Amino acid sequence: xxxxxxxxxxxxxxxxxxxxxxxxxxxxxxxxxxxxxxxxxxxxxxxxxxxxxxxxxxxxxxxxxxxxxxxxxxxxxxxxxxxxxxxxxxxxxxxxxxxxxxxxxxxxxxxxxxxxxxxxxxxxxxxxxxxxxxxxxxxxxxxxxxxxxxxxxxxx
Amino acid sequence: xxxxxxxxxxxxxxxxxxxxxxxxxxxxxxxxxxxxxxxxxxxxxxxxxxxxxxxxxxxxxxxxxxxxxxxxxxxxxxxxxxxxxxxxxxxxxxxxxxxxxxxxxxxxxxxxxxxxxxxxxxxxxxxxxxxxxxxxxxxxxxxxxxxxxxxxxxxxxxxxxxxxxxxxxxxxxxxxxxxxxxxxxxxxxxxxxxxxxxxxxxxxxxxxxxxxxxxxxxxxxxxxxxxxxxxxxxxxxxxxxxxxxxxxxxxxxxxxxxxxxxxxxxxxxxxxxxxxxxxxxxxxxxxxxxxxxxxxxxx
Numbered sequence: 001x002x003x004x005x006x007x008x009x010x011x012x013x014x015x016x017x018x019x020x021x022x023x024x025x026x027x028x029x030x031x032x033x034x035x036x037x038x039x040x041x042x043x044x045x046x047x048x049x050x051x052x053x054x055x056x057x058x059x060x061x062x063x064x065x066x067x068x069x070x071x072x073x074x075x076x077x078x079x080x081x082x083x084x085x086x087x088x089x090x091x092x093x094x095x096x097x098x099x100x101x102x103x104x105x106x107x108x109x110x111x112x113x114x115x116x117x118x119x120x121x122x123x124x125x126x127x128x129x130x131x132x133x134x135x136x137x138x139x140x141x142x143x144x145x146x147x148x149x150x151x152x153x154x155x156x
Numbered sequence: 157x158x159x160x161x162x163x164x165x166x167x168x169x170x171x172x173x174x175x176x177x178x179x180x181x182x183x184x185x186x187x188x189x190x191x192x193x194x195x196x197x198x199x200x201x202x203x204x205x206x207x208x209x210x211x212x213x214x215x216x217x218x219x220x221x222x223x224x225x226x227x228x229x230x231x232x233x234x235x236x237x238x239x240x241x242x243x244x245x246x247x248x249x250x251x252x253x254x255x256x257x258x259x260x261x262x263x264x265x266x267x268x269x270x271x272x273x274x275x276x277x278x279x280x281x282x283x284x285x286x287x288x289x290x291x292x293x294x295x296x297x298x299x300x301x302x303x304x305x306x307x308x309x310x311x312x313x314x315x316x317x318x319x320x321x322x323x324x325x326x327x328x329x330x331x332x333x334x335x336x337x338x339x340x341x342x343x344x345x346x347x348x349x350x351x352x353x354x355x356x357x358x359x360x361x362x363x364x365x366x367x368x369x370x371x372x373x374x375x376x377x378x379x380x381x382x383x384x385x386x387x388x389x390x391x392x393x394x395x396x397x398x399x400x401x402x403x404x405x406x407x408x409x410x411x412x413x414x415x416x417x418x419x420x421x422x423x424x425x426x427x428x429x430x431x432x433x434x435x436x437x438x439x440x441x442x443x444x445x446x447x448x449x450x451x452x453x454x455x
Binding site: 031032035060086088090092124126127 | 215
């Protein structure tokens with residue numbers, strides 16, 4: 001049974017397909033890969049953690065920020081995360097979102113369905129309770145993108 | 157065959173020193189026949205990033221819970237899990253994990269429901285092992301399946317249900333959550349999401365003794381004298397009288413259950429695993445708010 005991907009950006013659809021193509025134990029290994037590939041937080045934020053937003057829906061402390069390059073719907077979104085080394089599951093969720101969304105336009109990020117974390121087949125591998133954290137991150141990213149793109153395009 | 161006990165002088169003071177091993181002891185006995193080391197963490201991927209050589213993984217959510225009923229696995233499910241992990245009824249099982257051994261203590265408590273004879277906790281858990289620079293590996297063992305007997309779970313001795321707690325009001329109840337959760341200000345520990353409990357507060361009459369008070373900075377347990385000073389002298393808990401501990405979902409209270417049962421030797425200690433997620437949402441059960449234990453309703 002494969003999850004629907006027609007309403008996802010191409011990169012995200014590919015990740016969903018990849019996860020669903022393997023058995024549950026291998027999904028854990030894939031998630032671990034994503035956690036390892038999560039880029040480190042840039043210096044400018046490492047010195048200013050107050051600029052990042054905490055995601056209390058996660059079981060472990062994680063912080064994120066969405067940066068917009070340009071204006072309006074076509075602004076390019078860049079994502080940065082700070083996640084502790086001892087929280088690989090949370091880092092893995094962040095890694096997936098980074099790979100899937102970084103470099104997309106504001107409109108594309110805002111169009112990502114809120115239930116996308118349920119389509120990765122991870123409920124059997126990590127439990128639905130833990131997956132809530134990923135949905136929480138996506139929700140916060142979309143809110144930041146919405147606010148920041150509106151601020152730049154709206155009437156002054 | 158059970159392995160020898162750790163004769164660390166700190167442990168000798170405890171009521172049941174045979175329930176703990178030190179990192180030193182474990183390092184010395186790794187690979188011994190009859191020993192199975194089990195990692196049990198909050199984070200489901202932590203084991204995959206590296207673990208004690210030879211350790212198998214047991215996940216509280218995926219392995220110990222029944223997938224359908226909101227309960228633990230039954231005797232057959234437990235036997236299947238033990239077989240898959242290479243554990244026999246005679247194995248000496250040493251549990252360790254992240255977050256001050258919360259989930260390791262929780263797993264130990266579940267093993268106790270099935271009466272596994274020899275199950276021990278690694279004092280200081282994963283963090284202490286790592287802090288000491290001891291060996292970690294990403295190699296996952298593939299144990300040969302064992303014959304583990306189907307043992308019926310016995311919930312009567314160390315587990316309390318909501319109905320038991322209602323009957324127990326006025327008895328020695330210990331709330332091990334953080335103070336803001338106890339007073340009702342929060343429904344989850346600080347820095348964690350607010351869990352969907354309809355109400356915040358505590359079970360009327362429960363004493364507030366946050367679990368962390370039993371732990372040292374490095375995650376090891378405080379010594380017996382220090383523990384007795386907290387639970388018996390300061391809080392006035394009587395070791396001969398029954399006690400029920402609870403938290404939010406039963407993992408932090410497993411830590412306190414372990415302290416009272418095995419380290420201080422209280423005679424009758426039960427963990428209420430339904431804890432605040434059940435009590436705070438249940439219809440027609442009383443709660444108390446604020447820093448005082450509150451009035452116990454007449455029955």
